[in-house]
Amino acid sequence: MTTTALTQEQRAESLQAMSTETFDVLVIGGGVTGAGIALDAASRGLSTAVIECQDWASGTSSRSSRLVHGGLRYLYNLDFKLVAEALKERGRLLTVIAPHLVEAQPFLWPLKTPVIERAYSAVGVGMYDALAVIGAGKKTVPIQKHHSKKGALKRFPEVKPDALCGAIEFYDARVDDARLVITLIRTALKYGAQAASRLKVTAILKDSKGHASGVEAKDLETGEKLTIKAKRIINATGVWTEETQDMAGGTGGLKVLASKGIHIVIPRERLKAKTGLFLRTEKSVLFIIPWQHYWVIGTTDTAWHEQLKHPVPTSEDIDYLLSHANEVLDPPLTRDDIIGTYAGLRPLLQPKVLDESKSTKVSREHTVSEVIPGMVAIAGGKLTTYRVMAEDAVDFALGKKLAEEKPSVTFDLPLMGADGFEAAANQAERLGAKYGFDADRMHHLVRRYGSELPELLATIDDDPTLGEPLKHAPQFLRAEVYRACTVEGAMHLEDIFVARVRLNSEARDRGGAEVDEIADIAAAALGWDAARTEKEKKNYRERIAAELAAEEQTSDAAASAARMEAPDIVSC
Template identity: 35%
Template sequence: MYSYKDRADIFNTLNSYSFDVLVIGGGITGAGIALDAASRGLSVALVEMQDFSAGTSSRSTKLVHGGLRYLKQFEVGLVADVGREREIVYENAVHVTTPEWMLLPIYKEGSLGSVTTSVALKLYDRLANVRKDERRKMLSKKETLEKVPFLKEKDLKGAGYYVEYKTDDARLTMEVIKKAIEYKAICINYSRVTDFIYNKKKLVAANVKDEITGNKITIHAHQIINATGAWIDELQALDQKQKKKQLRLTKGIHIVVDQSVLPLEQALYFDNEDRRMVFAIPRDGKTYVGTTDTFYEEDPINPVATSYDVTYLINALNHIFPEQYVTVEHVESTWAGVRPLIYEDGKNPSEISRKDEIWTSKSGLMTIAGGKLTGYRKMAEEIIDKIVKKHRFKHATQCITKALALSGAKGLNSKNFESYIKNKAKTGESFGFTYEEAKQLTARYGTNVDDVFIHGKTYNTDMELPLTLYAELNYAIEKEMVYTPSDFFIRRTGMLYFDIAKVEKYKDAVVKLMNEIIGYSETEKLIYQTQLELFIDDAKNPK
């Protein structure tokens, strides 16, 4: 169990022990560190001041990709490292990661010519150790237009064709968290570090406040890790005012349109007029498009898309798809994410390296910054290797995450997952789900789907929610520490981004059921309702 009902016990347990490692930050980086450490036999605590993955880890382009564009910046080592991690992430979590063939159109005046693209993709295959059936192909103009008939035809020479991996970033983070918990890591959301405790100027503990109850505890640990992403500088400032590196935040936004507006069946990665690369990716009857790359100096707690950002992406679409003509009115929802990058003087947002860095303050606070979603596992391995060596943890084993199936993926792989979905869908029918509903749930939850199906037994047709939504909500509350409606609609299902009409239709019924199960105070209920309304408004109405 990992339910809201366990919050008090989990919080108090954190106050009762001294841990080998305390991870501050529950995004994909912190989650990966917790899993790596716990799976080696270290005692681990993780605290997150918001919900798990509420920052950048639920606001990315939702691709486990190898950074092809970094070849243009000659970051060969970065491409090699993250490129090889793509398949590892995929095989360890086939239920939240899917191969996606990307079309890279080549135009006469584009930044990449046919020869350059062919060489770059071939180098990419080699650096990333791409499996044989996913290696790049070069397409003629005719073959390119067969894949996307409404692509801009003028000056089109052909295309590169290669594989990336599509993911649900927030669900990936959640599955990593749950796997860490299987290895006895103690992880809790809505728990903020307020200050640190020192012994002879060395960091020994952190004071933590439960943002829901207001209760306070102290967590002792041999090593405290700052993995707070966009909040790294803020946490460093608590550490005796010590700061060795400085972040530069950049913002990227995405827009979502229905496929009736942009009927894209083929994922695209194309050169915009300003030579920035843009993704357009089909998903669940929608097409989402991103991303921008601008410096960001506001509070990273809730970045939003602006009218300028949205117009930029619409213009990019209309440039590459001149026959479709997308307008602002066609945009159903948006999201914005902040990238925490290591500051590099004189560089524009797109030029700053995505390479991760680790550094340690005089007090012993270890910070990890930069990096990419794709490289989360490798980053975790690197920092825990340093910690094991530093503290001489003799009880620590070697890293095992390279072949460690995440929660929901035990026994599954790229070869058997499709047959597993079909077989398990028949089980779902016995709980009242249609075959298609059961298939979709199995594809999302993998081997955890039985814990979702079981809620079909308590469902009745008089309820205000459809069966699938009812089952997913109960599962999220019982197994994934969901506490607010926004947790559910944004980070456990992604519904606010990819089916916002459904969110608006069922938001009141979800709040009602959550209130019945959790028992909000009247103030809490009002706060969480208002919070969800604000998120809906932000997604629908660029500022």
């Protein structure tokens, strides 16, 4: 029977299959692009393997602004095609593909001049709304609404009265980026894909004609080496694109620029607003994004020249975000308000000549390119359009004739937890009463697990202690940690904190107070002995110390060096 759970047993079976089969498609990279490609290929009936050097979504795809959006600012560049494509994908995610993970979110756009700015902004947002309806074939979010100054301040009381004369309210959507990736991988398993994280490619293999024929890889958990044979390889490694394709030699492939974007997280109760905030800056835009228990504020856009695995915000980055947010907020935010920070690297396509001080001008459109015969690379794009990127990558790898014979089916394909989501949501009040969970907790659970929620509740039926909240992070249940280990592919303590129970970026101590309790649950679920458990705890605490030290530094080089003081639990 096909599994949909990422487990130790599933991983072992996938590694065995990878060692013995020849796949139609081998995907290198377990971020949103690679995960989307794996699902696209597998759901076409192609034998598919997907591998990742670190944890699933460990790079850019767990460090984004957590938005599914059309890119309103791209309308200023008259990039209608890109915006229309993204809005169409937003509509599919909201209604069919992942309605449990992707949630409509209003944003307020403050206006500073009463006539001219409102007029051209209304036209821009109106086009945004129109493109969204055209792309989806129906209205999937409310259309723009105009507010007077008084009305805008009711929606967002903390905006300085002199910072606006009115506002336009428009909609985009938000998503837990890492959960989306893990759900994509699990859905790919459903359609027969083989998947393994912490598997490092060490060489690209070629046949006698110079065509890519597979890879040599190393299992970082055991040190064992294996050969994976494949008819086609798709490189979806983001900011590692050049490093991966260089192993193949040849003159093809892509060049990318690593651009750092940082975010800060503040408590939900710090702002009483009923909507998010969209601000234009001198370089880009700034979002203040509400979540259930916190706000995310970002982002920056600066070239990054340090190691790629662990980008970190500097003290100056944090000050930059606070400064721009405080241009419109009163009372102003301070460092004492910040409960979390994180940084990610955007893999921006690099033209032949690039002024790195203007990385925001680099196109966000994706490109697929042949590295060598039998191996292609894809880069660029954004989270919202991952599905289109995946379809294009697989089409390109297959060639026109075979792509027409085996077309993509993901436009109408729900992810795990999406099918029956509305019915599951309708059970929230009843289930909450049964388990003693209030409406806030049920909203949290339904939005994380969708129609798979009964599976999580069944683990509580089997072990009622799993129904208890975490002692120092009561927004999460112990059952969510257990499921992270037994269904969602967590192999190490840091995997839980960073990409599943996301205390690494959502708690002032990065989850430090919860290390013991979560480690105990993980140990029971994963079969760790006392020595292994202590090693995991020590490693994650060292990571916390390094991350906190890094954000006190004033330069990327110093911050990167501070972060690298903590060794990886498994070196990639």
